[in-house]
Amino acid sequence: MKMYSVPYTQEDLKKEFQAFFHFSFEQGSFLERFVKAYQGIKRITNFGVSGCGHLLQNKELIRYLEENKF
DSSP states (O other), rough: OOOOSSSSSSSHHHHHHHHHHHTTTOOOOHHHHHHHHHHHHHHHHHHHHHHHHHHHOOHHHHHHHHHHHH
16 A cells, blocks of 8 residues: 555544534524535535645656556
8 A cells, every 4th residue: 555645634634524514413594504515515525636636746656557557
């Protein structure tokens, strides 16, 4: 198993998930909760997109994958 750095910490991601689940128990109209859920999912998804983009720019990783005919 190989590990590569990404532009955020595990703590950053954990905080975002905690905030997302915390809002689930808040009061508000359906529309307010829907918008908050959408925003939370968008922020969490951005972590994944950012990580993927960062890894695709990693020349060492790409070379390793090419050498191993991945």
